[in-house]
Amino acid sequence: MTQIPALIWVFAYLSLLTVGGGLAAFPELKYLTVDVYHWLTSTQLIHLYSLGQVAPGPNMMMVAAVGERVAGVVGALAVVIAFFGPTGLVTLATGRLWRRLEGWRWRESIQRGLAPVAVGLLLAGSISLARGALTSWTGIAVAAAVFALLISTRINPAFLVLCGAVAGLFVFGGR
Amino acid sequence: MSDTVTRRADVTLGEIFLAFLLIGATSFGGGVMAYLRQSLVDKRRWIDDSTFVQMVAMSQSLPGLNSTNMAVLVGDHLRGTAGAAAAISAICLPGGLIMFAIGMVHSEHAARPGVTAMLHGVAATAVGLVMAVAVQIGRKVLTRVDDLVFVALAVIGVNLLHLPVLVVLVVVAALAIWWHRPRTESSPPQAK
Numbered sequence: 420m421t422q423i424p425a426l427i428w429v430f431a432y433l434s435l436l437t438v439g440g441g442l443a444a445f446p447e448l449k450y451l452t453v454d455v456y457h458w459l460t461s462t463q464l465i466h467l468y469s470l471g472q473v474a475p476g477p478n479m480m481m482v483a484a485v486g487e488r489v490a491g492v493v494g495a496l497a498v499v500i501a502f503f504g505p506t507g508l509v510t511l512a513t514g515r516l517w518r519r520l521e522g523w524r525w526r527e528s529i530q531r532g533l534a535p536v537a538v539g540l541l542l543a544g545s546i547s548l549a550r551g552a553l554t555s556w557t558g559i560a561v562a563a564a565v566f567a568l569l570i571s572t573r574i575n576p577a578f579l580v581l582c583g584a585v586a587g588l589f590v591f592g593g594r
Numbered sequence: 595m596s597d598t599v600t601r602r603a604d605v606t607l608g609e610i611f612l613a614f615l616l617i618g619a620t621s622f623g624g625g626v627m628a629y630l631r632q633s634l635v636d637k638r639r640w641i642d643d644s645t646f647v648q649m650v651a652m653s654q655s656l657p658g659l660n661s662t663n664m665a666v667l668v669g670d671h672l673r674g675t676a677g678a679a680a681a682i683s684a685i686c687l688p689g690g691l692i693m694f695a696i697g698m699v700h701s702e703h704a705a706r707p708g709v710t711a712m713l714h715g716v717a718a719t720a721v722g723l724v725m726a727v728a729v730q731i732g733r734k735v736l737t738r739v740d741d742l743v744f745v746a747l748a749v750i751g752v753n754l755l756h757l758p759v760l761v762v763l764v765v766v767a768a769l770a771i772w773w774h775r776p777r778t779e780s781s782p783p784q785a786k
Contacts, residue, residue: 435657436759438767439731442724446752447759466704466713469720470696476618476689477626477661483690484697495694499686506658507682510666511675513656514649524776532771533655535741539748540763541728546753548724552717561715565722570729577622580719587715592708 422489423497425456430482430501437506439537441479442544449547458489465552473580557590605640605672607680613638614665614684626661634668641668654735661685744770 429451436444445468452458459467464485471481479502486498520526553559565579613633621629627650634640641649649671653663662682669681703709736742744766751762 432760436763437659438657438763439654439660440727441659442728443763444759463700463704465717467693467697467700469713469717470700471693472720472723473622473716474689474692474696475620475622476685476687477659479659480686480689480693483693484700487694487697488701492694495690495697499690503658503662503682503686506656507662507666507678510653510656510658510663511670511678514652514667514670517652525771528771528774528776530651530655531774532744533767534735535744536748536763536767536770537654538728538732538736539745539766540752540759541724541731542745543749543752543759543762545721545724545728546749549721552721554714558714558718558721561718562722562725565719566725566729567722569723569726575622576723579723580716583715583719584712585715587712587718588708591711591714 422456422458423493426486426489426494426498427501429456430486430498431505434502434506435509436540437479438533439541440544441477442548443537443540445544446547449551452485458485461551463488465548468548469552469580473577555591561586561590605677607673607676610669610672610677611680611684613640614669614681615687618685619688621661627664630661630664630668640672645671654731740773741770744773 433444433448433451436447448468449461449464453461453464467481467484471484472478474480480499482498482502483495486495488494490497517526549562553562561583565583568574568579569576617626617629617633631646635643635646649664649667650660652667653660656663658666662685665681665685666678669678671677673680704713732745736745747766747769748762751757751766752759
């Protein structure tokens with residue numbers, strides 16, 4: 420229970436970094452929850468993050484699982500509100516302002532400038548996740564195969580994740 | 595789109611909540627945008643295609659997840675602040691409950707060898723998945739070679755220099771926006 424204020428500030432702060440997507444905040448998510456606050460181990464975080472990719476809806480609902488681990492129902496609620504509240508308000512305000520700024524010449528500049536930064540942060544998040552999640556050549560091979568399939572076909576990602584779980588049972592189960 | 599916030603008084607808060615709850619419960623596999631478009635533009639005709647595309651562009655450049663930003667923008671468009679609140683809570687609810695349950699089960703069972711092995715497999719798959727998403731978004735939004743410099747700067751800042759993401763975001767974004775600053779030459783010609 421004493422962790423609630425820390426949970427709130429960590430996830431409110433993380434939410435502001437999610438430009439382009441939740442993945443952009445992953446390096447900082449790992450640093451704060453694992454290294455600074457020791458709420459869970461790096462492996463646990465990676466597992467929850469990966470499971471979050473299979474859950475329906477916004478792909479960062481895994482924050483609820485982190486909140487639950489730290490402080491039960493109250494923790495999960497606090498984290499979800501802290502993570503989605505501030506950015507929701509920013510979007511609400513900016514959305515209204517944006518329409519009024521239609522003729523403003525910097526509007527186009529901001530949109531075009533933020534696009535590559537968002538892509539860069541997504542890529543940085545992927546690399547950070549890969550460093551923690553791929554601990555063997557088999558893992559690297561699985562990730563590469565999934566990447567290739569998704570780029571070249573229209574296969575459903577959720578189906579691939581399911582295959583990944585089954586493959587994991589056979590490939591990593593022997594240890 | 596001419597400035598006006600067309601409030602659609604005929605769409606009730608309950609309808610907004612239900613529509614986003616359905617999207618939140620059925621959008622498996624990450625492509626929430628496709629589900630949003632199908633539900634809001636094609637099926638319910640609450641917004642037209644060009645408004646949808648504009649909202650997507652805005653969602654991507656604002657902090658916050660693209661899907662929840664879309665919920666706020668569409669909800670606000672339909673029923674103001676209350677509509678935005680209904681939409682964002684509804685889209686988060688199903689996944690949030692599922693991940694809450696997983697959080698509870700995970701703490702108890704994750705240490706079992708079989709579960710650990712499966713989770714390793716899921717994690718490896720997730721890496722391939724997020725890499726593919728980053729590349730696909732990159733292909734769509736990066737139109738110029740010079741933009742790759744900013745992509746590289748962000749990656750170097752976060753992964754090699756281990757700078758806080760906030761610092762990288764602010765510095766590289768400032769550089770990129772300045773790089774794309776409005777040029778006087780390209781402004782509409784005016785009599786000297």
